[in-house]
Amino acid sequence: METHGRVPTPAEVSPLARAPAFALLSTLCAFLVFREDMSFAFISSAAMAVALSAGWYLLGAGFANERSLPVVCVLLLSAALGLFVVDYGISRSPLPQKLTDETGVVLSARKWGYSNVALVKINSRGYLNFRSDKYVLRDTPENCPEPGDIVRFSGVTRPFRRADAPGDFDEFLYWKSKGAAAYLESANISVVGKSRGISYFRAFLTSRASRVLPPLTAGYITASWTGEKDANLSEFHRNAGTSHLLAVSGLHVGIVYGIFCFLLRRVKHKQYIISALIWTYVALSGASPSSVRAAVMLQMIIIGRMIGSPGNAFNTTCFAGSVMLATNPWLFWDVGWRLSVLSVLTLSSLASTRMENGVKLLLASPAVWLVTSVQSSWTFGDVPMSGLVINLFAVPAFAALLPLASVLSMPSVLGFEFGIYPAGCAEFLFAAWERMSNNITFLLPQKTSFSYPLLVCGALTLVYLFANACGFSHKKILVAEAVNIFCLCFLLYNVVI
Amino acid sequence: MIYPSERTKKLIYSILGAACIAAVFIIALTFRGENAPRKETTIVVEAPEMEDMETQAPETWAVYVTGEVKFPGVYEIAPGSRVNDAVGMAGGFTAKADRDSVNLAAKLMDEAHVVITTIPVPSPGDVPKQSETQRPGNPQTRPDSFAGQTQGGVSYPRQSQESGEISKIDINTADASLLSTLPGIGPKLSLAIVAHREENGPFGSPEDLRSVRGIGGKRFDALRELITVSN
The missing domain is CATH 2.40.50 (OB fold (Dihydrolipoamide Acetyltransferase, E2P))
Incomplete structure (x- = not known):
């Protein structure tokens, strides 16, 4: 939080003040686990979920001053409302036979x-x-x-x-x-x-791109504009550990946001136009959980700027995650949603640490890999190690490649005969990327499958980053990790023995 | 009265917080097996438009559907259902199903086994029954059986009633319902053929059908002898 040179008050650095939405998200997630996965009653699930979140904030001494009280009240009310909405969402609705x-x-x-x-x-x-x-x-x-x-x-x-x-x-x-x-x-x-709606336009764009563009360019353009993934390209990215580049996510929505911000920089009330354009893009690309999450976050940032309260990325991610769960609680079991939210929480937590920016950049890919590989390996069986290296430069590379390829493909898609030349350039760039990625995968062919050590490492990293993002002191982080280790031991004892 | 210092208060909060988290974990993992699992199947009630259906009993029957259905398997079905419902749940008949061999109106019972048999392969030289034969140019009499389909490796082209000669379907004039009687051509592909024809004009030769998305070499080979084009 910006303090403009003065000493921050305790409330400004308390976990509750730093990331109030984290309380909401953790309560909803814990509730869904207790209610659906463990089949507890609504009251028990709600009580345990609230206790878990309250425990986290008590651990960080978040209620240590009277200024926290209104925040706690608002959060409790939001959590109560959220729990009812989520419980209604997962209740079995009657269906016609x-x-x-x-x-x-x-x-x-x-x-x-x-x-x-x-x-x-x-x-x-x-x-x-x-x-x-x-x-x-x-x-x-x-x-x-x-x-x-x-x-x-x-x-x-x-x-x-x-x-x-x-x-x-x-x-x-x-x-x-x-x-x-x-x-x-x-x-x-x-x-x-x-x-004749948006699905028609998506189908038209997909068929048009596959007809007039070279194969790799067609695959990437279709994936980034309509969300339709080519099977071969998906397989290639899965083997390289870079599936997130193909799925429309924060990277794609961020690129679109950046382009429109640049193009409309002199336009009055551009926030409204940009918001509408972002949501149009999300709808066009199939409204995957990761793209909706990114759009909600960007919308929060735009609104925050309009009212002069920029907020922080960690809190915004938590809020976006909570809104999505309230809308469709079953998203909690969507692997795409989980990986997307986990990745962005990890990145935003890492950004809030006091490390040098260069170190943060270097650690970003391994941290995201470690945190998400637990879920990925549990769901997909194994996770390629090459993703650790490739992702160091994959995101900046694709941040440049995707908009460039979109521009180069435009003449072909619009039917100009000379379009094959710029589209050929885009194809060359994607082929070069594929070749480089293949080389790294060849040098680092190992894959890791789900294991308890991986689970423990992922959980320790996640708790460390979350505690940091919530502003825990070093001692509190150690206590949080100790509690985490105790819980993991108890979990493993239950599962294994 | 002695008030605890700020430091002591924070320490107490931290201990409370840690204890709270640990307690929730212990309670949740200890008692997780003692809760009645939530009903895993979606509740099924009568649709308002299905007023003539029998009242839904709280339990379900398990019915085994095998043979010439799209998705054979064990299905949970409402008590009082008919064979038709079980076949519908199994995705419906395949092209080889002998629809006359089963009484779709028959009532089911729990643990029933519904077997849909294959149409018997006629001996060489047999001509399909007229009632099962599609007459090109007469879309109202769409057959339900194997005319124009491949069974047991034997292909049965359409034959005209009068002459017994092979009568081909004109892909330039046939409508979607008639086209969908061709082997391997479903409702979607038949619409695609009609759309292609409207977009690009009449087909010049039967081979032009391959330019329709979804019609590859194998599928076209199966159709080649059954289609023709008019000028």
């Missing part, structure tokens, strides 16, 4: 084992039925509709399957985090037209 002659728009489609699935938003459900207006249609690859298709269907609803054992793929949580209510087993799907 059958849907007859419904019409809907296909929002997304993907392979699903030997069949294909399409997420369909039903038109007739209305705003009040938003919890049961999306269904997953499953069909053979040749018959499955594509994004942007308007389909008419009848069918029987079928609940999603739960994982048989911890660590197994949980179909229920996966689809719930995408907003789907149930499967719709339909023997009667017919495509009746094409949507």
Whole structure:
């Protein structure tokens, strides 16, 4: 917090004053774990979640002065409201057993084992039925509709399957985090037209780019503008540990924000225009959790600047995460949301430490790798070590490459014949990146899988960074780590023994 | 009365905080197995538009659906359901399913096994029954069975009623419903063919069908003998 040279008051440096939204986010996350994963009752879950957050702030001596009291009251009220909203969100809503002659728009489609699935938003459900207006249609690859298709269907609803054992793929949580209510087993799907909305524009852009651009450029342009990822490119980035470059996230939304800030620098009321443009981009790119998180954060920053209160990145991330959970609590089990929030919390926490800027830059990639590799390895099986090295320069490289490639591809996409030359330049740049990335992966081919030492290292790093971001003193950080180690030991004792 | 110093107060807060976190962890991990798990399946109730459906009982039946359905497996189904519901849950019939062999209106029971059989492969020389044969140019009589489909490696092209000769579908005049009777052409692809035709004009030759997105070499080979183009 900016103190303008004077000695900061205790309230200004207390954990509560530094990151009040962290209390909200940690309470909601803890509540979801207790309520859904551990099946505790609402009251028990809420009490334990609030106690956990309160414990964290007590540990940092955050309630040590009377100025904290209003903040605590506001936070408790927000947490109570948030808990009710989140609990309502994860409650099992009643579903119709059958849907007859419904019409809907296909929002997304993907392979699903030997069949294909399409997420369909039903038109007739209305705003009040938003919890049961999306269904997953499953069909053979040749018959499955594509994004942007308007389909008419009848069918029987079928609940999603739960994982048989911890660590197994949980179909229920996966689809719930995408907003789907149930499967719709339909023997009667017919495509009746094409949507003229944003999904049509996305489909058009995807097909246009794949037709007129060279393969690598088409893959990157489609991924960054429409969120549609090419299977080969996804595989390449997964092996290199750089999947975040392909998924629309803070990097992409930040680039768009930066470009519009530059272009509209002389325009009056540019904040409103930029906000609208950012949200349009997020909608166009498929509104993935990471892009929505970035857009909410940027919106907070824009509003903060307008009212003269810039805030800090850590608190803003926590607030964005809390807002998203309140909107769709199932996002807590979305790997994309988790990795996105964890990465940004790690980076913003690291930025708040008193290290030299050069050291922070060097530590950024390993810290994010360490913190996110626990979740990644648990979900995907293993995490490539090469990501540790490649990510040191991948983000700045792509911050330049993506906008440059977008500009170079524009003539081709617009249909100019000379467009093949600039698009060829973009292709050369991406090919050079691929070659360099391949070389690093060749030199560092090791992959790490989930292990308890990795879990312990990740947890210790995370608690250290969070405590730093909340302004804990060195002694308090040590105490927090001691509590963390105790909890980890207890957890491992329970799990292993 | 002696008030604790600021330092002592902070120490007490810290100890309280640490104890609070540890206590929550211990309680949560100790009692996590003692809670009744939340219902894992979505509650199923009657849709308002399905007033004629039977009342939903609180329990569900498990039904095993195998054979010529898209997604064979065990399905949980509402008591009182019919075979038609189970087949629908299993994704519907495949192209090879013998739809006449099963009574879709039959009532199910718990632990039932629904088997959808394959249409028997006719001996060489057999002509598909007229009722199962699609007549090009007559889209109202769309067949439900294997005319134009490949079964057991034997392909059954469409034949005209009068002459018994192979009657091909004109891809320049056929509508989407007629095109979707071709093997490997679903509703989506048939619409894509019509859209391609409207966008780029009539097809010059059957080979031009390959320019439609989604029609590759293998699929076209299966269609080649069944389609034609008019000027």
